[in-house]
Amino acid sequence: MRSKISSFIMISSFLSIIIFIFYVFLKSYNHISYFTHPISIFFFIIITMLLCILECVNHLIFKKKLQFLSEKERIKIFEENEGNYFYRFYRFIFYDKINNNKVKRIDHGFDGIIELDNKLPMWWIHLFYLTIIFSAIYFFSYFLLDFSDPYEEYNISYKNQLKEIEIFEKNTPQVTIENAVFKKYLVNDGKIIFEKNCATCHQSDGSGNIGPNLTDNYWINVKEKDLFKNIFSIIWNGSDNNPTMRAFGKTGEIKGNDIEKISSYVYFINQKSKKPLRAKAPQGKKIIKWKEI
Numbered sequence: 001m002r003s004k005i006s007s008f009i010m011i012s013s014f015l016s017i018i019i020f021i022f023y024v025f026l027k028s029y030n031h032i033s034y035f036t037h038p039i040s041i042f043f044f045i046i047i048t049m050l051l052c053i054l055e056c057v058n059h060l061i062f063k064k065k066l067q068f069l070s071e072k073e074r075i076k077i078f079e080e081n082e083g084n085y086f087y088r089f090y091r092f093i094f095y096d097k098i099n100n101n102k103v104k105r106i107d108h109g110f111d112g113i114i115e116l117d118n119k120l121p122m123w124w125i126h127l128f129y130l131t132i133i134f135s136a137i138y139f140f141s142y143f144l145l146d147f148s149d150p151y152e153e154y155n156i157s158y159k160n161q162l163k164e165i166e167i168f169e170k171n172t173p174q175v176t177i178e179n180a181v182f183k184k185y186l187v188n189d190g191k192i193i194f195e196k197n198c199a200t201c202h203q204s205d206g207s208g209n210i211g212p213n214l215t216d217n218y219w220i221n222v223k224e225k226d227l228f229k230n231i232f233s234i235i236w237n238g239s240d241n242n243p244t245m246r247a248f249g250k251t252g253e254i255k256g257n258d259i260e261k262i263s264s265y266v267y268f269i270n271q272k273s274k275k276p277l278r279a280k281a282p283q284g285k286k287i288i289k290w291k292e293i
């Protein structure tokens with residue numbers, strides 16, 4: 001017969017298991033805010049009351065059973081229940097109540113060695129049971145709910161990131177031709193965007209294909225006094241005389257911040273890096289003196 005565990009401990013441990021399962025369930029459906037909803041609180045109160053009733057019934061049954069036991073068995077149960085709860089819990093964990101004095105001996109026979117088959121310590125066995133219970137909970141929550149599903153977690157954080165980017169873009173004003181300036185640290189980012197959007201017509205090194213060579217001093221379109229702004233202006237407005245070079249900025253195809261990056265890259269390959277070995281023949285006017293920026 002089981003020794004009596006304190007009702008207080010029983011109720012609180014059952015309640016915490018139920019709350020934990022409830023929590024995992026809500027978390028996996030992203031409804032964690034429902035956790036403190038009045039209905040949930042009501043549910044917990046009902047559960048607590050039910051657990052109390054169950055404990056009372058158990059207690060009564062326990063008392064009733066005691067009456068039918070022999071004197072010897074009763075004494076044994078009283079011995080098991082002596083001391084306060086924590087002492088009993090300590091004994092329960094570290095000693096096997098029934099067999100703690102009996103060590104089984106296994107006689108090998110053939111070699112004369114007698115093996116002592118010590119019982120595993122109770123804490124070890126309980127830990128083992130705990131892992132089984134944990135694995136069962138984890139197994140079902142993993143396969144039936146979204147709990148700890150890596151794909152679901154990825155989706156959620158991906159969506160959150162997109163949202164953050166959207167908020168960031170809304171709150172940070174885009175660069176316009178008025179405040180765009182060449183920034184060396186944007187060159188690498190600009191290169192990536194250039195390769196995606198412009199390299200088909202200009203080559204990724206800017207040496208020219210359908211579109212003109214962007215690394216020489218010859219320019220068809222001269223709208224601004226300084227080179228960087230001129231580049232920005234063409235990407236924003238497109239070319240007046242050839243619609244093949246479309247207005248990436250005006251149409252919203254590329255945002256101002258990205259145009260600043262691309263312009264930085266184009267400015268960099270035109271002014272600051274080595275010229276490509278093979279490039280398209282010059283087009284437009286030669287311009288040597290741009291306004292310094």
Ligand code: HEC
Nearest residue numbers: 197198201210211212218219220221231234239242244245
């Ligand atoms: C579909 C082909 C095409 C694409 C894509 C394209 N361009 Fe062009 N680009 C051209 C053509 C053609 C011209 C020449 C326009 C003209 O004759 O006025 C040009 C001109 C230019 C000029 C001015 C050159 C000059 O000498 O006046 C710049 C700068 C430029 N493009 C940058 C870019 C950038 C940056 C991108 C990517 C965002 C890009 N282009 C994408 C075809 C293209």
